[in-house]
Every structure is written in C-alpha cells, then in structure tokens.
Amino acid sequence: xxxxxxxxxxxxxxxxxxxxxxHGAAASLELPVPVARALLLLDVPAPMSDLAERLTCDRSYxxxxxxxxxxxxxxxxxxGVDRRVKLLELxxxxxxxxxxxxxxxxxxxxxxNKLTDDERVxxxxxxxxxxxxx
Amino acid sequence: xxxxxxxxxxxxxxxxxxxxxxHGAAASLELPVPVARALLLLDVPAPMSDLAERLTCDRSYxxxxxxxxxxxxxxxxxxGVDRRVKLLELxxxxxxxxxxxxxxxxxxxxxxNKLTDDERVxxxxxxxxxxxxx
DNA sequence: TATTGTTATACTCTATAACTATA
DNA sequence: TATAGTTATAGAGTATAACAATA
Numbered sequence: 001x002x003x004x005x006x007x008x009x010x011x012x013x014x015x016x017x018x019x020x021x022x023h024g025a026a027a028s029l030e031l032p033v034p035v036a037r038a039l040l041l042l043d044v045p046a047p048m049s050d051l052a053e054r055l056t057c058d059r060s061y062x063x064x065x066x067x068x069x070x071x072x073x074x075x076x077x078x079x080g081v082d083r084r085v086k087l088l089e090l091x092x093x094x095x096x097x098x099x100x101x102x103x104x105x106x107x108x109x110x111x112x113n114k115l116t117d118d119e120r121v122x123x124x125x126x127x128x129x130x131x132x133x134x
Numbered sequence: 135x136x137x138x139x140x141x142x143x144x145x146x147x148x149x150x151x152x153x154x155x156x157h158g159a160a161a162s163l164e165l166p167v168p169v170a171r172a173l174l175l176l177d178v179p180a181p182m183s184d185l186a187e188r189l190t191c192d193r194s195y196x197x198x199x200x201x202x203x204x205x206x207x208x209x210x211x212x213x214g215v216d217r218r219v220k221l222l223e224l225x226x227x228x229x230x231x232x233x234x235x236x237x238x239x240x241x242x243x244x245x246x247n248k249l250t251d252d253e254r255v256x257x258x259x260x261x262x263x264x265x266x267x268x
Numbered sequence: 269t270a271t272t273g274t275t276a277t278a279c280t281c282t283a284t285a286a287c288t289a290t291a
Numbered sequence: 292t293a294t295a296g297t298t299a300t301a302g303a304g305t306a307t308a309a310c311a312a313t314a
Binding site (some may be wrong): 182190197200211217218220 | 295296298
Binding site (some may be wrong): 062080 | 272
C-alpha cells in the first residue's frame with residue numbers, strides 16, 4: 001500500500017532533487033532556475049498568464065521572470081490580438097540557448113539517469129497525469 | 135521516448151504542485167512548509183544532519199527549522215552518544231500533530247488522488263529509486 | 269465590471285562563511 | 292584535524308495589494 005502522505009513526501013523530495021540537478025544545468029549557462037524553466041517552456045509563443053499557470057506561480061512573478069529574460073535578450077513581448085495579452089516569443093538567441101539548455105539538462109540529469117528508459121516513460125506518464133487537468 | 139529534459143521539467147512541476155497541495159494542508163495546521171516536512175520525517179528520533187540530508191538542505195537551515203519546531207513545543211533536542219550530535223525527538227504534542235498532519239495531507243492531496251492505487255504504488259517505487267542512493 | 273499585466277513592497281526559503289564544542 | 296551544530300547575514304524566490312490599460 002502506498003500512503004498518500006508518503007507519496008506526497010516523496011514527490012516533494014524528488015522534485016527538490018530534480019530542481020537541484022536542474023539548478024546545476026541552468027547555472028552552467030548563467031541562468032537562474034525560474035528563468036531557465038520559463039525558457040524551456042517557451043517552445044512556442046505563449047501569453048504570460050499561460051506561463052504563470054505552467055510555472056504554478058503568480059502573474060506578477062512572471063513579469064519579473066520576463067524582465068530577466070528580456071534583459072538577456074532571450075525573449076520579446078509581443079502584443080496579442082486581445083491587446084491586454086502579451087505573448088512571449090523567443091528571440092533567435094533565445095531559441096539557441098533553449099536548445100543548449102535542453103541538451104545540458106539531459107546530460108546532467110543523473111537524477112533521472114538512475115532509471116531505465118522504460119521506467120522514465122512510465123514516470124513521465126504518471127507525472128503527466130498529475131500535472132495536467134489543472 | 136521520454137526525453138530527460140521533459141521528464142526533468144515534469145518532475146519539477148509535479149513537485150511544485152505536490153508542494154502547493156502540501157502547503158494547503160500544512161497551513162491548515164498553521165505550519166510553514168519546511169517545518170511540516172520536518173515534522174513528517176521525524177517518525178523516529180534523528181540527528182539534525184540526517185534531516186538535512188533528507189530535506190536536501192544545508193545543516194544551518196535545519197537549525198532554523200528546529201528552532202521553529204521547538205518554539206511550537208513539537209520537538210526536543212536530545213544529546214546523542216557522540217556529544218556533538220543532537221537528536222530531534224518529537225514531544226507528545228509533536229507526535230499528535232504529526233498524525234493529524236499526515237491525515238490532512240492524505241485527505242487534501244487531490245494531486246495524488248488523480249491516480250489509482252496501483253499507479254500510486256508504481257509512482258512511489260520510481261520516485262523512491264530517484265530519491266534513495268544519495 | 270472583469271481580466272492582463274505592472275509596480276512596489278515585503279515575506280519566506282535557503283545558502284555561505286565564520287564560529288563553538290566536541291571528537 | 293575533522294565533524295555537528297549555531298550564528299549572522301545576505302540573496303533568491305515568491306506572493307500580496309493597488310494600479311493601468313483594455314475588454
């Protein structure tokens with residue numbers, strides 16, 4: 001039997017380890033963790049509120065993260081059709097760095113390299129179930 | 135195929151969601167998240183350095199968390215056989231609150247309630263693999 | 269009136285470095 | 292000399308509230 005409290009603690013701890021490994025990768029590119037996370041999520045231009053949801057954080061914090069991305073010349077604020085909305089769109093430099101980051105994360109992720117390919121697929125499926133649907 | 139970078143991002147995001155749910159449970163008992171996490175871990179008396187490892191944090195931060203636990207009368211510092219070591223031992227009040235917290239976490243964890251029992255077992259096994267072995 | 273993003277501000281989380289007391 | 296815990300301090304991460312622009 002897997003008590004919810006144990007799984008919950010495990011989830012938090014594994015998340016922490018994952019973040020620590022991610023921190024190493026991001027730091028090697030001189031990126032703070034939240035900035036790096038946003039960069040990875042910006043596969044495709046997205047409204048800032050969208051990012052807030054996917055980062056599980058407040059909209060005001062997305063403003064701060066976006067400022068940092070912009071300061072580094074990695075992203076542009078583009079007005080949406082609804083003029084209240086701003087789309088975040090990676091610059092060429094941003095796209096390039098995003099690819100490099102993804103590479104480094106993959107290589108550096110000793111956390112995940114403890115699992116076999118099959119296990120990683122299973123884990124991804126279960127985490128996906130948790131993450132999506134709000 | 136499950137790219138390590140995707141699983142990594144998922145792991146962080148799921149950890150964040152898990153922490154958010156945990157935050158709700160802990161807040162209902164007026165406990166900050168790190169304090170609540172420590173409380174759950176103190177099933178059995180443990181050296182502070184041990185806790186640091188399991189919380190993936192610095193020893194100095196454990197001092198701070200312990201102070202907060204002590205202020206609430208939830209824990210006692212007990213000298214170990216090696217006199218440098220201090221064991222953290224829950225008080226009666228601490229043990230009682232620990233049980234209540236575990237209950238609330240289990241009930242409130244809509245994050246994990248999205249999974250079936252079987253899936254939770256599988257998830258626990260995979261996360262356990264990630265977490266242990268350093 | 270409700271929603272998106274911004275600003276100012278403050279709080280929480282966490283690490284670093286230097287210290288102490290034991291070993 | 293090395294290790295466990297403490298102290299002081301600073302920095303990163305993050306939320307809250309009030310606001311502007313647009314819907």
